[in-house]
Amino acid sequence: MKKTAGLILIIAAAILFRAVDTLPTIGDPQSPSATHVSPRYIENGPKETGAANMVTGVLADYRGFDTLGETTVIFTAGLACLLLLGATWPNRQAQPDSMEWPFGSAVLEAAVRFATPFMLLFATYVVIHGHDTPGGGFQGGVLYATTLILIKLTRGTSIKWGPSPQRALLIASSGVALFAGIGFLSLFFGGSYLDYGVLPLPFPSSTIRTIGTLGIEIGVALTVAGVLLLVFEMLTAWHEKEDSQ
Amino acid sequence: MAMNILQVAVIIFFITIAVKDQATVPIAQSHDQPTLSSHYINPLPHALMLTAIVVSISTTGVALALAVRIHRRYGTLEETELLSKLRE
Numbered sequence: 001m002k003k004t005a006g007l008i009l010i011i012a013a014a015i016l017f018r019a020v021d022t023l024p025t026i027g028d029p030q031s032p033s034a035t036h037v038s039p040r041y042i043e044n045g046p047k048e049t050g051a052a053n054m055v056t057g058v059l060a061d062y063r064g065f066d067t068l069g070e071t072t073v074i075f076t077a078g079l080a081c082l083l084l085l086g087a088t089w090p091n092r093q094a095q096p097d098s099m100e101w102p103f104g105s106a107v108l109e110a111a112v113r114f115a116t117p118f119m120l121l122f123a124t125y126v127v128i129h130g131h132d133t134p135g136g137g138f139q140g141g142v143l144y145a146t147t148l149i150l151i152k153l154t155r156g157t158s159i160k161w162g163p164s165p166q167r168a169l170l171i172a173s174s175g176v177a178l179f180a181g182i183g184f185l186s187l188f189f190g191g192s193y194l195d196y197g198v199l200p201l202p203f204p205s206s207t208i209r210t211i212g213t214l215g216i217e218i219g220v221a222l223t224v225a226g227v228l229l230l231v232f233e234m235l236t237a238w239h240e241k242e243d244s245q
Numbered sequence: 246m247a248m249n250i251l252q253v254a255v256i257i258f259f260i261t262i263a264v265k266d267q268a269t270v271p272i273a274q275s276h277d278q279p280t281l282s283s284h285y286i287n288p289l290p291h292a293l294m295l296t297a298i299v300v301s302i303s304t305t306g307v308a309l310a311l312a313v314r315i316h317r318r319y320g321t322l323e324e325t326e327l328l329s330k331l332r333e
Contacts (some may be wrong), residue, residue, distance in 0.1 A: 026261055026262075026264055027264050027265055027266040028265070028266070029265045029266060029268070029283055031262075031265075033262050033263065033287055033289075033290070034265055034282070034287055037289065038282065038287040038288065038289050039282035041288060041289065042271065042280055042281075042282040042285050042287075042288065043279065043280055043281070043282055045273075045280070045288070046273040046276075046280055052272055052273040052276070053271070053272045053273075054271040054272065054273065054280075054285065054288040055271055055288045055291045055292050055295075057288075058288055058289060058292040059292045059295060063292060066296065067296075070295075070296050070299045070300075073299065073300060073303055074299055074302065074303050076303070077302075077303030077304070077306050077307050078306075080307045080310070081306055081307060081310040084307070084310040084311060084313075084314050085310050085313060085314065132272075133272065134270070134272065136295075138295060138298075138299060224299075227306075228302075231306045231309075231310070234310065235309060235310065235313060
């Protein structure tokens with residue numbers, strides 16, 4: 001079984017290596033990917049969407065519905081982990097009064113305490129400024145979740161700290177609801193779904209689009225952070241129940 | 246996890262398609278001047294690959310949850326032992 005799989009793999013790899021010769025040169029400005037669809041988005045993107053970051057403009061404005069699908073995918077993955085591992089919610093002991101360090105290290109505790117406010121500030125910056133600099137909702141959400149997971153790892157996963165799994169699920173659901181809600185808001189004002197330009201705000205059209213983009217980026221960040229926290233909690237809780245039995 | 250590594254490799258390969266000679270990242274340098282398509286690389290594969298990254302996170306998370314469940318039920322993660330235990 002493994003030998004036939006290996007043989008098929010080698011044959012497929014050989015075919016792919018042979019086909020690489022026929023691809024266009026890397027960096028060629030006349031390659032098909034650079035001449036057909038993308039010049040329209042590069043030239044009109046920043047003016048129409050109000051976002052200097054063209055990738056965020058494509059993701060959140062031109063292809064906003066696709067981003068709603070991605071958010072739903074990651075929310076469904078969180079629900080799937082919950083179904084697989086969530087027989088009981090993990091219950092953790094409250095923080096002891098004396099500051100013991102479960103891994104026996106004061107250095108970890110001091111380093112994490114120093115770094116956490118900067119990491120949270122950076123995550124918020126990445127989400128909010130995602131339309132002008134590299135970043136956006138997904139990146140910022142992952143940074144939020146990473147900060148909280150880092151603190152949980154250094155404090156020990158049996159200590160209760162931070163959002164509980166129920167709270168993390170609530171955060172994730174509110175993110176998806178915010179995203180879908182902004183889409184429905186556009187429907188109420190007579191435009192298509194997720195067409196931010198029809199919202200009746202006293203700004204020029206590209207600024208209204210930036211505000212709509214900011215709203216959905218916040219929704220996406222909340223969902224990603226909530227789901228990653230939920231999955232982490234579920235995986236580490238299961239490990240504990242095994243140890244105690 | 247091997248699936249995760251494969252997905253990262255495909256994502257990086259796809260992004261190399263987007264590159265152009267003497268062009269910079271797809272973030273507009275100034276608000277007033279027009280953005281020429283020869284000065285910025287193609288932003289569309291980047292947006293596609295963000296979707297791919299999100300999907301790979303989701304599948305890795307669910308796969309890890311499945312692995313934990315399998316280990317809990319059968320006590321092992323080796324394919325040959327699992328097959329023999331399933332046949333019983």
